[in-house]
Each structure stands twice: as C-alpha cells, then as structure tokens.
Amino acid sequence: MKILIVGAGPTGLTLAIELARRNLIAKVIDRRDSASTLSRAVGITSRSLEILSHSGVSERLIKEGIPIQSACLYQGNHLALSLPLHSDSSYFPTILGLPQDRTEKILADSLSSMGVTVEYQVALNKFQEEGQSVVTLSSNGKEEEFDLIIGADGIHSTVRKNANIPYYGFDLPEQWSIADVELDGWPYPQTFTLVQVKPGIVVVSVPIGKNRYRFVGNCEKVLEAFPMPLKIQTVHREGVFKISVRQAKYFSKGRVFLAGDAAHCHSPVGGRGMNLGIADAAQLAKCIIENNLDQYSPIRQREDKRVIDITEHARKLVTAKSVVARIAFSTILAAANHLPLIKRKISQFVVEF
Template identity: 65%
Template sequence: MKVLVVGAGPTGLTAAIELTRLGLSPRIIDRRDSASTLSRAVGITSRSLELLSKSGVSEKLIAEGIAVQAACIYLDTRLALEFPLHSDRTYFPTILGLPQDRTESLMAQVLSGMGVEVEYQKELTFLTESEGGVVAQFNAGEEARFDLVIGADGIHSTVREAAGINYPGFDLEEEWSIADVDTDGWPPKESSHW
C-alpha cells in the first residue's frame, strides 16, 4: 500500500512512525524549508506517550522532558488557583513538558532510524481521486499515485480542501506572542504558570 502523509508536525510524524512500525513505508512531506526551531507547544499528554511507546519514541521524549506536576493560574500578580496534574491511572503520571521543536526532532530521528526521511520543501499542490486511489501533484511538477493520503497539514490544509471537508473554526482577533526565554529565579520547573 502506498501512503502519503502531508505535514511533518507531531501528528504527521506520529502517523508516519506508526505506519512504518506496522510494516508500511509511507512518504512524508512538508512544505516548510526545514524542521522548526521554535517551541510553539510544550505539552504532551499521557495518551500520546502511550501511543508512541511501541515505537520507542516515548522513552526519548520522557528522558528529555519535564514532568509537569501542577498548574498555577495568576490574576495580575496574585496566584488565583493551583491544581495538581498528577494521576496514577495513566501511562505517564502527568503532562510532559517538552518544546515542540525537540519533540519533532526526536520523532524524526526515530522515523529516520526506521528508514523513512521527511521530505522538506515538498508541497502538495493538488489532489484528485482516481480509480482505486489518489493522484497527488507537488511543486516542481512532480506527480505520484497513492492508495491513501493522510492530511496533517494544519489549518490551511490542502488535503482537507481537496477532499471538500469544511473547517468550522474561526480566527481570534487578539494578538498573541510566544517567546522562548531562559531566566534565573523562575518558579519551579515542574509547574505550569499562566
């Protein structure tokens, strides 16, 4: 079976790793120039770690991450709420804190070790169903046929649009800023502070 995974973020990498672990050899592409070097998101749930444990990814993530034990929420400078994030009934007892770029890097290393490389600068430009499969067109005029295409290409998904699947979400008008900052004297690393 020929499978194309579009998007090499955590979702696409998970799909590619699991397909490879099950004996398929998917092709995974991403339109970005290279892997991200920004943290973007930092939380990995216990269920995700459980799913990735069969391929050996979880062990690498846990070794590098931080077990977040509690969440602390502030109003202005006053601590308004603190609650534990710990559970003994799950695969991993809490949320694992690890920047998304490190998560993706470790996942891509495992996938590479399985013989599959992420193809960066490869953009899906068009997708159409054909007899018993799907024909994908890429930048640079390349065309290939697949039995299955998995869309993990984000909010502006070419796969979703080609399949005619509506995205019922909405844009927030607020401006957001995310920064990676190293600082001395920050509250305990094992807590998430909001």
C-alpha cells in the first residue's frame, strides 16, 4: 500500500513509526527546511508513553524528560490544592516534561533508524482522488499516485482544505504569552504549578529540563505576571499566541485522513494537543494495518471531542472572571482537598490522556 503522510510534526512522525514497526513504509514530507526548533508542547502523558513504548521511543523520552510528580494550585498566595500526579492504570506512572523539539528529534531519529527519512522542503500543493487512488502535486513539481493521503499538516492543514472538510469551532480573542527560562534555585523542580493571579488571569509553570521551566499564561507577559520571585538565569524563548478551539467535521473522506492539529485544536490548558495527535496516529496506523479504516473517524472524533470538552471546561473554570464561576472553582478545590476520589480523578486526567 502506498501512503503519503503530509507533515513531520509529532503526529506524522508517530504515524510513520507505528506503520514502519509493522513493516509498512510510508512516504513523509514536510514543507520546513529541517526539524522544528520550537518547544511548543511540554507534557507527554502516560498514554502517549504507552503508545510509543512499542517502538522503543518511550525509553529515550524517559531518559531525557523530567517526571512531574505533583501539581500545586494557588489562588493568589494561598495554596488551594496540592496533589500527587500518578496513574493507577498505566505502566508509566506520571507525565513527562520535555520540550516538543526534543520529542520530535527523538521520534525522527527512531524513524530514521527504521529506514524512513523525512523529505524536508517538500510541500503538498494539491491533490485529487481519481478512481482507487489519490494523485498529488508537490512543490517540487512531482505528480505522484498514492492509495491513501494523511493530513498531519497542522492547524492550517492543506489536506483538510483541499478535501473541503469544515473545521468547526471558534477563535478566542484573548492573547496568551509563553516563556522558556532557566531558573536558579527554584524549589519545585518536579512540580506543575498553576496560579490564579487575580480573577480571570492564570499563569502556569512546568518543569521541562534541568533548571529549565515553561511559563504560560493568559496575560501579556507571563514572567512579569508570575507572582512568586524567580531567579532567571537565561530566557530561551518568549512569545505570544492566540487560541482556537476547533474540530474537523469528519476525520476521513474517501482516501483522505486527518490526524493531530489538522483534525482538532484547543487551549493549552491541560496540555493535550500533541498527546491527542499521538493517539490519533496510533489509532490510524492500527486501522490501516487491520484494514478497518471506517472505524478511525468515529473512534477518534468521539475521544478527541471528549478531551477537548474537558479541557474547555477547565480553561473556563481557571480563567473565569464571574463571581459565580470563581465560587464554583473554589468549591471544587475545597472538595478535592477533602475527597481523595476527586483528587485521584484530576490526577488521572492530567497524567493519562
């Protein structure tokens, strides 16, 4: 079977690995010059580690990543909730902190050791289905025929647009800011910290390497907004971004399939984006190998929608300005402090999905 994977982000790379380990070699193209250097996603869940354990990728991720052992939620200076992060059901006990460029490098190296090389500087321009095949035209002027084409080409997916698949949802007006920094003497090297600075403003810190942390918040300058004293050694990256919450109407149409951000996007609250793409890729590879491609779209659409809905509830709760929503959030935190079952549910969601 001839398969084209468009996009060598975490989704496309995972899909190519999951196929290659079952002896099906796909062609992978990416419009970039080389592998990405952006540190976007920083949390790898135990579900992703389970998926990537079959190809030996997890071992390498675990060697480099920081196991995040606990989460602390502050309302102003008050520690409202502290909980251990632990999965009861997974072989991999917790979430790993690692910048996305390192994750992608490990995925790309593993793929290359399986004999598949990503073709960089090749963009898919367009395609059309002709009978039993898909005819593609790439930026190198080549026309090629494939049995299947997979859009793992991110939020602005050419594959999705070319297939006329609607991407329903909305764009949030507020701006978020991000910073990756090296800190001296930060006392929580394995803790995820969320602070509600004031009503409507939330900032988060996540360990992503030795003395290295990701800060993100719905404010203009996250480092200035973070209320605890920080001894900053180096600022590796600062930036701003906006959030869209969208899902493709269907994840497949004829011989065309969508996975990862091409199929859905949402807020970074909960850090699920990359992990959902990895899960899409694993499911799609399984459906290709088992020849039940009809199953892919309904299975992944349902699961991704569930996770996106939970993430949206969490975003609304932690960024709420209204008095009612703030009381609801405080009540949930107080209940979680007293009810181990709620603590475990929150912990499981953070670690596993």
